[in-house]
Every structure is written in C-alpha cells, then in structure tokens.
Amino acid sequence: MSILGVDIGGSFIKFVAKSGKDIKKGKIPTEKSFTSITGEVKKLIKNFHPEILGIGIAGLYDKKSGRLVVSPNIRFLEGIEIKDIFESEFNLPVVIENDASAAAYGEFRYGAGKDSQTLICLTLGTGLGGGAVINGELLSGVSGCAMEIGHITIDTGGWRCHCGRKGCLEAYVSSYGLERFYFFLTDQKLSSSEIITLANEGKLEAIKAVEEFSRYLSIGLMNILHIFNPDKIVIGGGIPEYYPAVIDLARSNLKKIAFELPFRDVSICRAKLGEYSGAYGAMALAEKEKKR
Template sequence: MSSPLDRKECYIGIDIGGTYIKAGVVSTDGKIWAQRLQNVQHENLNVLMKQIVAIIHELRQAGASFQFKGVGIGVPGLVSKKKSRISISPNMPYLNGVEFKAQMEQLLELPVWLENDAKVNAYGEMLMGAAREVRDFIYITIGTRVGAAIVIDRKIFQGASGYAGELGHMGVDPEGKKCFCGGTGCLERYVSAPSIAQRVEERISLNPTSALQIITDRPITAQDVSAAAMVGDKMASVIIGEVGRYLGMAISNLINLLNVEKVVLGGGVIEAGDVLLRPTVEEVKRRALSPPYDDCKIVSGSLGPSAGIIGASLLARDVLTV
C-alpha cells in the first residue's frame, strides 16, 4: 500500500477576477488535473470566503490521489509587499484592508500565498506560456478591470510597497471620464469590458442597422461587441477600434519607458483577437519610438483563462517551498 508521501505533490491555484473565480489542481510541473469556474459571489467577505473554501474542498476531493502542498490565490486588488493583506480592491471593496492570507490559512489548514491577479497570470505565461523564453516583458490583462505586471529579468517587479503594475489607472485623457479611483481619464475607463458595454449603450439608438440591436432581452456585453466586430458590424468595429487606440497609446508609453521584449495580453476582452489586436498594434507603431518598437512583440497570451490558475499554483510552489 502506498503511503501519503508517495502521492504526487500539487498546489491549488485560484484566480479571482471581477466576474469569475477560476480554480484548479496543478501538479508541480504545471499541469492542470482538475478545474472549476464559477461566478464570483459578490455579497460580502464571508460569502466569498465560503465560496472559495467550497471550491477548494471540491478540488481536494477531485484530486484525492494528490498530496496538497499549498494554495496560491490571485486577487483583483493591490496586495501588500508581505503578500498578506489586500490593501485596496476597487471591485470588491469588502476586501479592503483584509488580512486575507491569514484568514484563508486558518480556514483551509494549508499554506497560502497571496498575489495580485495580473501578477499571477504573468507568472503563468512566464513559466508555461507566451513569455517562456523572455527576460523582460509586460503582461496586461483586460477584463472587468485592467491590470498589469512588469517582469524584469524574469522577476515580477513589485515596487516600493508591492503595488507596481496598476496600469488601469494610467491617465490617457486629462479631460476624460471620471474613474472610481478619484482620477480622470484612466485607461480602465476606456478599454475594460464594462466601459465597452457602456460605449454601446451610449450609441446604440443612433445606429439602427447595428447587429447589436437584436439583443434586447439582456444587457449587451463586451463579448457581444467583439463578436459583432468580427463579422464586420460597423458600430462594433468602430468601438473596438477606439479601444485598440487607447490600449495602443498606453502600450507605446510602456515600450518607450521599459524597452521590453514582449507585451503579452490576456483577459476576456483580448479574446476578441485580431479585430482588437490590429488597431492596438497600429497605434503602438504610430506612437512608440522605432528602435524599442522594432524590438518588441505584442502578442496574446498562450494559456488563455488557465494562465492565472497555473501562475497562482506555481507561484505558491516556488514561494512556499523556499
């Protein structure tokens, strides 16, 4: 009979986004053995923690043949340098100031590592995805919110207090839209999924021939807009083109500033593919200085929605075993 110590070691990776919780059992070589996708239960801290505990319980049962070594959790917010506390979570204010690591460790009876969601996705792409061979890159995720991670010499740059990478609040229009952060004209207000849906709402009545007119039984989503743009709908194409221009403006600033080898894009909005990538790259080319632009590739991530699950698990593997 095999002892528990003979069982394959694994970690659980959880990527909490603004809309979904993605979670999986990942072996130490980065392979996902079981996974779950659920809508985030947004009511309050207790409800969210109960949801996470239930998902992990399910995954531990699904992976009963594994030896569970720890849990990595990516959260949509600013995580303190010690990776114990969520300082601010704009989309889930009930997480503000919560000592999430200690609370989850108590509930799960496993070691927990906490990190910002963009950073865990970047870690996944770095170890197993589009940035495997790359030393310096920027990962940008665009979904409910906009996040980023700056990776220098294959290390995630943390900044003075752990908060580096909040690209969503880079100003792109001094007279622009108000942002919940208190600022004006933040990138997130122009390229996030909710901002795309809002653009459609503002214009749909003026565009009676748009294919999006047929969606009347529910709110139009960013995904609907991308799908319509892919089949050539004029209003949707204009909106996705505008998103690409704002995104391109931000990326050109980053390329000029950091001279990275790659910009890897992820998150739900990026699933639009070429219809978004094309205007984005055109704008970067127009704005960035030629030498750093010529040496930089702008690509979609290769792990898709699994990047965060793999990244969170492997980060836990690398940090919790040291």
C-alpha cells in the first residue's frame, strides 16, 4: 500500500511517501497559486502512485463542509471547498487536516511523541500553531479547528496579532513576535533568523529578545499544562531548531509559574521530525483512514 502525505505551505510543499517500510521525503518550492500547487501534487502522485492522499494545510479547515475558511499564507484557497476540488483534481480519496494538528499526529506516530498518552505539539514559525493527540486520537474539535493555541488572549490591550485581535499569544511567540522584541530593544528591524544568528554569536540584545520570547512561551506552556496535564509537549519550528536554548529558558520559567503537580509529570522537548512533521502526520492520517 502506497500512501502520500503533503504539507502545503505558502512557499513549499513538503511531502512524505510511504510504500511498505520504505519512506521518502522532500520539499518542492511552489508559487502562490492554485495551479502551481495542484500541478506539483499531481507530479508527486504520478511518481509515487498512492492509494490515498493526506494533506496538512495552514488555517481553519471546516471538516463539515470541506471548506478552507481562513488561511493567512494561502489566501487564494480561502472559501473554497478544497476537499471536493482536490479529490476531483487528483482522482484520489483525500484526508485534510490543519497543518499543526497534522504535525502533532506525525510526532506521535513517528517522532518525539511516541507512546505519549496526552501529547501537545507546538509549531513556532511565522505564526504559532498547536495540536493535541490524546490516547492515540487526534483532537480536532467539532468543526475541525481545535487547538488554535496561538489565539488564546494573554493581554487584552497587548500587541496586535496577524489575525487582527490584540494580545494573542502568537503576537509574542512567533517569528514576528521575536522581531518585535528585538525592535523594542534596539530600534532595529531584523528578521527572526538574523536575530537567532546574533543570539548564537552571543550578542546581548538578541539574547535579551530571545529571553523575552521564551518568557511569553512559558506563559503559553503554563496554560497548556493547566488545561491538559500532558505527559509530553513537543515544540517544533525554526526558532527552537536553530536556538535550542529557547526551550530550556521557557522550561526554567515555567517551573516558577506553573502548578507543581502537572509540571512534575511533563516532558518538554524539540520535535524530532523537524520541518517534515506535518507531512508525516498527513501521511499517517491518510494511512489510518485507508485501514478503516
């Protein structure tokens, strides 16, 4: 049985293909258009001949209608009933899930979350995504949009989030959140990757910006800890990948602010699958659907 999982982003399609025990992965740059995305996926289908296709996609996906309601990075797909359209385009059964939820399931099945009873996965990138796997089942919610952890409010009068609201956790814990911390310290506008490079070089202002980022991350972790009482929290994305100390900083502050009991029983670590966790999860969810 051949299964294909793809993670559709604004700039790349990441894929994981499984045939028997053989797993292949890769990523393909794509233009921000419907024809570009479908064209690249069709090439993958032609190459791997899957029986079912799993798709991880950023944004709010309505499982009842099959419609992508909101997606900041791929707005040209917003409002479209993508499940029906994709199944028609690809002539395959398609399983669609939010990319962060897919990442959580990927880490549960193939990565750092194996054997976890209550797994929470955070993806720190352009935004802040979240997913949960509880007793082996992905937590999707009634509509399919559970675990929008980036949009819990931590300060009603705080920084504006890309969603339009003020004080969302994502406004502080994201690439643009880190850029804001650095700007307020230095009056300089640098990209998050540039700030991480400076922090790794020991530059004081960059380290302070990362420390503030970590402090807000710990507030998000505290909320997660107190709601879910998880045994494992897996954190992925470019910031923890290239500056792993950000997790240690957050864990240290979390110990000071969280209830002792749930903190005692949680393990916090980096994602094992890196940028491919969403594609692995999409593939695993498709595999699960095929076996039903």
